[in-house]
Amino acid sequence: MAGEEIGPRTPEQIFDTIRTSGGRVTVSLRTLVDVLIEDEERHLTADELIAEVDLRAPGIAASTTYRLLQRLEELDVVEHIHTGSAAAMYQLRHHGHAHLVCHECGSITDIPEETFATLAATLDRTYRFAIEPRHAALLGRCSNCTPERGS
Amino acid sequence: MAGEEIGPRTPEQIFDTIRTSGGRVTVSLRTLVDVLIEDEERHLTADELIAEVDLRAPGIAASTTYRLLQRLEELDVVEHIHTGSAAAMYQLRHHGHAHLVCHECGSITDIPEETFATLAATLDRTYRFAIEPRHAALLGRCSNCTPERGS
DNA sequence: CTCTTTGCAAAGACTTTGCATCCAA
DNA sequence: TTGGATGCAAAGTCTTTGCAAAGAG
Numbered sequence: 001m002a003g004e005e006i007g008p009r010t011p012e013q014i015f016d017t018i019r020t021s022g023g024r025v026t027v028s029l030r031t032l033v034d035v036l037i038e039d040e041e042r043h044l045t046a047d048e049l050i051a052e053v054d055l056r057a058p059g060i061a062a063s064t065t066y067r068l069l070q071r072l073e074e075l076d077v078v079e080h081i082h083t084g085s086a087a088a089m090y091q092l093r094h095h096g097h098a099h100l101v102c103h104e105c106g107s108i109t110d111i112p113e114e115t116f117a118t119l120a121a122t123l124d125r126t127y128r129f130a131i132e133p134r135h136a137a138l139l140g141r142c143s144n145c146t147p148e149r150g151s
Numbered sequence: 152m153a154g155e156e157i158g159p160r161t162p163e164q165i166f167d168t169i170r171t172s173g174g175r176v177t178v179s180l181r182t183l184v185d186v187l188i189e190d191e192e193r194h195l196t197a198d199e200l201i202a203e204v205d206l207r208a209p210g211i212a213a214s215t216t217y218r219l220l221q222r223l224e225e226l227d228v229v230e231h232i233h234t235g236s237a238a239a240m241y242q243l244r245h246h247g248h249a250h251l252v253c254h255e256c257g258s259i260t261d262i263p264e265e266t267f268a269t270l271a272a273t274l275d276r277t278y279r280f281a282i283e284p285r286h287a288a289l290l291g292r293c294s295n296c297t298p299e300r301g302s
Numbered sequence: 303c304t305c306t307t308t309g310c311a312a313a314g315a316c317t318t319t320g321c322a323t324c325c326a327a
Numbered sequence: 328t329t330g331g332a333t334g335c336a337a338a339g340t341c342t343t344t345g346c347a348a349a350g351a352g
Contacts, residue, residue: 046341060309063342064309066341066342111274123262129251130297136288146281237315237342
């Protein structure tokens with residue numbers, strides 16, 4: 001776990017990755033990559049990315065953005081996170097943090113992957129199962145949505 | 152966490168719960184409850200439950216089973232688990248175990264909720280977030296799908 | 303020029319909903 | 328009898344796909 005260093009990703013590095021893989025750097029790709037980098041902290045879903053891309057470069061079809069996300073995922077540039085809602089979230093893969101999602105208010109909290117170290121070790125030992133903590137958010141209730149509880 | 156004793160659930164107990172809430176015990180309800188109890192270990196999705204119900208009582212509409220699942224969930228009889236695929240899994244709530252889902256082969260492993268005790272304590276302390284380990288499966292790779300690894 | 307990418311519209315997977323009919327209590 | 332439950336078909340949400348036209352290198 002952890003230690004999966006992907007390194008920082010500048011737009012140019014990502015474009016090179018695309019070109020190296022035989023892909024072409026198009027306006028839609030540039031726009032999507034910009035959004036992914038600039039709005040890194042916003043936990044955007046595909047739908048929201050599509051909206052943001054269309055805002056910056058009107059006319060780009062949703063299917064195009066979906067296709068680009070797929071490709072970027074194959075190239076290990078981005079990854080999607082299941083959040084318990086129908087729509088998945090996307091983040092740059094080098095970000096490397098996992099998530100806590102409150103199913104009451106929908107709030108999302110970033111947590112370092114190391115938080116899972118002990119659990120990962122236990123699951124590995126007991127079930128020989130290698131968890132990927134980033135791939136699915138942990139669901140539960142955040143402090144605002146938990147009633148009774150003294151300070 | 153844990154300690155959420157819901158108690159054993161026989162069909163009759165469930166039917167009483169339904170009646171008490173103003174509901175009626177119909178053939179579709181009986182059939183669904185039977186399937187839920189008998190196929191407890193099979194980790195069925197709504198789709199699979201629908202198929203199984205239709206097998207035992209031909210003609211029951213999918214929408215009916217979806218509606219019954221919703222109602223049973225409101226009554227805390229069943230709960231759904233997000234597994235990283237589009238379709239959610241359903242289980243009787245008293246079962247109280249969490250899941251490990253291999254995104255390679257799809258295998259599902261049951262694990263006791265207590266496995267999360269330490270992590271839950273940490274998250275509660277650090278983020279005041281109360282995880283619900285059963286609500287979302289942990290994703291990763293099972294031993295069969297993990298290459299290199301001695302014995 | 304060639305091969306990838308795009309837009310558009312249609313299809314797909316999963317789930318919900320409206321409504322007239324039907325049935326449990 | 329009388330509200331809740333059901334079947335059917337349509338709608339909804341999120342995502343994928345086919346195909347001809349457009350575009351990157």
